[in-house]
Amino acid sequence: MHGEWIRLADEVLSGRPLTRTEALGILSVSEDDLLELLQGAFRIRAHYFGRSVDLHVIANARSGACSEDCAFCSQSKVATTDIPVYGLQSPDTLLERAREATRVGARRVCLVTSGRAPTDSQIELLAVAVKRIREETPLQICTSLGMLTERQARRLAEIGVNRYNHNLETSERFFANICSTHAWRERWETLRRAKAAGLELCCGGLVGMGESDEDRVDLALAIRELGVDSVPVNFLDPRPGTPLEGRPRLRPTECLKVLAMFRYVLPDREIRIAGGREACLRSLQPLALWVANSMFTEGYLTTPGQGWERDRAMLEDAGFHPGQRTWA
Ligand code: SF4
Numbered sequence: 001m002h003g004e005w006i007r008l009a010d011e012v013l014s015g016r017p018l019t020r021t022e023a024l025g026i027l028s029v030s031e032d033d034l035l036e037l038l039q040g041a042f043r044i045r046a047h048y049f050g051r052s053v054d055l056h057v058i059a060n061a062r063s064g065a066c067s068e069d070c071a072f073c074s075q076s077k078v079a080t081t082d083i084p085v086y087g088l089q090s091p092d093t094l095l096e097r098a099r100e101a102t103r104v105g106a107r108r109v110c111l112v113t114s115g116r117a118p119t120d121s122q123i124e125l126l127a128v129a130v131k132r133i134r135e136e137t138p139l140q141i142c143t144s145l146g147m148l149t150e151r152q153a154r155r156l157a158e159i160g161v162n163r164y165n166h167n168l169e170t171s172e173r174f175f176a177n178i179c180s181t182h183a184w185r186e187r188w189e190t191l192r193r194a195k196a197a198g199l200e201l202c203c204g205g206l207v208g209m210g211e212s213d214e215d216r217v218d219l220a221l222a223i224r225e226l227g228v229d230s231v232p233v234n235f236l237d238p239r240p241g242t243p244l245e246g247r248p249r250l251r252p253t254e255c256l257k258v259l260a261m262f263r264y265v266l267p268d269r270e271i272r273i274a275g276g277r278e279a280c281l282r283s284l285q286p287l288a289l290w291v292a293n294s295m296f297t298e299g300y301l302t303t304p305g306q307g308w309e310r311d312r313a314m315l316e317d318a319g320f321h322p323g324q325r326t327w328a
Pocket of ligand 1: 066068069070073074076113115116146
């Protein structure tokens with residue numbers, strides 16, 4: 001219907017929350033109407049963020065050997081994927097990664113560890129790295145360490161971490177299909193503890209695992225209910241050696257619809273194009289910038305991205321620029 005998505009975008013901008021039915025409608029939009037849907041999403045994005053793109057760099061601070069069995073993850077106890085396995089990296093190594101992030105104009109470095117939950121001694125080791133990154137770079141710091149106790153969440157806030165990442169991954173209903181070693185509710189509780197401790201929340205999910213449109217929408221609505229600040233949207237790039245290795249990748253246009261749904265549901269939140277960007281969006285990658293206002297650069301946890309130089313060319317070609325900071 002001509003003009004439908006622009007009108008809906010204007011209603012969202014006037015402060016009316018998107019309904020579940022409307023969110024489902026976005027995911028089933030015809031491909032003939034996709035550009036208008038994206039135009040509406042851009043109207044919302046531009047209102048809050050202009051043409052800026054926040055760049056984030058991941059530091060895989062502890063890799064592999066996880067006790068959990070998340071079906072998508074090459075670091076899980078059931079995966080046979082050939083990945084690097086190492087314990088917590090030194091403050092020097094993490095600082096060097098943060099310096100790289102600074103060089104490419106990133107706003108934030110995200111220190112990520114594999115595993116169900118951090119130990120107190122791991123948090124104290126990270127505290128040394130966080131202190132040095134804060135002293136020696138202009139970056140904001142996010143950590144993603146698994147499940148937290150209330151005390152650990154408060155400690156992270158004390159040591160200068162700005163934001164905590166913990167993805168809900170999918171709907172509560174679908175989660176048991178992809179993980180048996182912990183429950184979706186445990187993830188939810190960690191997020192509530194992080195928020196109560198004063199940390200900003202980063203929480204998103206992974207699409208393409210066999211979930212339904214309802215699961216995707218319910219994930220977005222759960223994220224809205226939690227009051228999340230930043231929403232990484234990952235697209236499954238099936239890893240060999242994981243239980244999901246045989247799943248087909250989503251089509252690029254389906255990825256764009258998912259991103260648009262998140263934008264309409266969470267109009268003023270940071271929506272980040274995350275893992276699987278290159279593999280799933282393929283030649284349509286730049287179009288995602290009209291919807292999302294944030295992206296990772298310089299790779300993901302266990303897979304490389306297309307590299308900063310190509311990311312930079314893509315941003316420049318599409319007429320977007322990094323948020324606040326500029327590259328060298
Ligand atoms: S997603 Fe996290 S908790 Fe799950 S297997 Fe991977 S590292 Fe472990």
